[in-house]
């Protein structure tokens with residue numbers, strides 16, 4: 403009798419635990435379906451029904467669909483306008499004489515870690531070489547680049563050295579106007595060098611390890627902390643996203659132009675880096691699109707100024723071409739129709755603490771700008787400085803003119819700021835195009851062998867938590 407009762411109890415328990423399991427699965431199905439609806443571009447890979455169509459995510463399809471966070475455009479519109487209008491125009495614009503020369507102080511003058519021995523490392527050795535070891539080319543930018551012997555002063559890697567070859571053309575100076583967002587001292591002095599950006603593409607340089615890590619750590623931890631949703635104000639989120647978007651773009655340029663074989667000097671794509679450091683983290687890609695739209699908005703907001711600016715380099719026909727390309731970019735009908743307001747800056751600095759907050763964020767951005775002097779590889783420093791100046795210029799255009807009915811006619815930009823702004827937009831445009839074109843196929847290759855962390859893992863986590871929770875309760 404007792405045995406029979408125990409047997410029945412056992413059967414009942416088994417039935418109950420089966421029911422519990424089935425209920426848990428049903429709840430998880432519903433939770434996951436809701437999750438896939440509320441987070442449309444973090445596609446959960448299987449089995450959900452949405453709008454009566456199976457939301458199966460076919461391999462190879464671009465998963466970045468839907469609206470870009472904090473911007474009112476979707477990925478498809480931006481990809482298409484970038485591919486059709488922006489990318490081709492920008493590619494041509496940055497090769498013109500006006501836009502290919504950038505004035506920069508190249509040697510490192512790091513204000514943050516002055517005496518920690520960093521600059522004795524080969525990564526940063528440019529600033530540690532005694533005066534008599536400095537190549538003349540450092541002081542005379544019009545002669546040719548560094549000789550191989552001088553590489554002792556560099557990172558030791560030829561690919562990280564900036565080529566200083568220049569046309570012997572003089573430049574007419576624009577006005578010098580302070581930018582409250584950046585740290586650069588634009589005073590013309592012997593330390594400033596003109597660099598031909600076309601000879602120094604942003605690509606893999608071999609700069610890695612603690613030196614590079616320390617810069618990024620300092621940028622994120624001290625100056626634009628990562629946020630978790632709902633935690634901080636939108637202005638701080640903007641700063642984080644801009645930096646993260648720029649970081650994504652730098653990584654994409656490393657991946658797309660990588661030194662595959664040092665002995666044969668073979669360059670090519672490193673799609674594993676693209677996947678492991680970028681595609682695997684959808685928020686990094688989202689931030690790239692965000693940064694692109696933010697800078698695009700700054701360029702279009704300053705359209706009147708940029709249209710009338712002087713693109714004079716002494717080569718009349720080329721200067722006319724520069725002007726014409728600029729106009730095509732600023733007043734493209736397709737761009738205006740598809741994307742009239744890439745980012746709405748009027749929403750920011752609204753609260754009472756707006757002005758205070760702006761000052762605080764300005765200070766943080768100036769710190770980031772100053773950190774570029776600590777980058778221990780010359781080419782990275784060049785592109786780091788240029789792009790941070792470009793971002794600072796975008797911030798200046800969007801936020802430094804008081805009030806929302808801001809008189810854009812009060813805007814004053816330096817020539818170098820305009821060069822940085824447009825070159826930054828071009829870099830971001832290249833990255834957006836690259837991710838759009840390569841992303842799906844690269845995810846197809848690597849995504850198959852990866853854990854579900856690629857996607858929004860919350861559904862998985864919730865499932866396990868739920869099941870484990872029920873099991874745990876049952877044991878009690």
Ligand SMILES: Cc1cc2nc3c(=O)[nH]c(=O)nc-3n(C[C@H](O)[C@H](O)[C@H](O)COP(=O)(O)OP(=O)(O)OC[C@H]3O[C@@H](n4cnc5c(N)ncnc54)[C@H](O)[C@@H]3O)c2cc1C
Nearest residue numbers: 605606607608609610614617618646649650656686782786
């Ligand atoms: C200003 C600057 C310019 C550089 N330019 C070049 C260059 O032109 N060529 C070159 O070869 N190297 C360049 N580097 C080095 C390069 O950025 C990397 O630091 C290096 O390749 C090592 O990469 P990593 O995998 O250690 O991760 P890193 O890219 O160094 O990233 C460090 C950490 O930041 C986080 N992170 C990474 N990406 C993002 C993102 N998009 N958003 C938010 N967080 C992120 C991750 O936690 C990661 O572990 C540059 C570095 C700096 C600081």
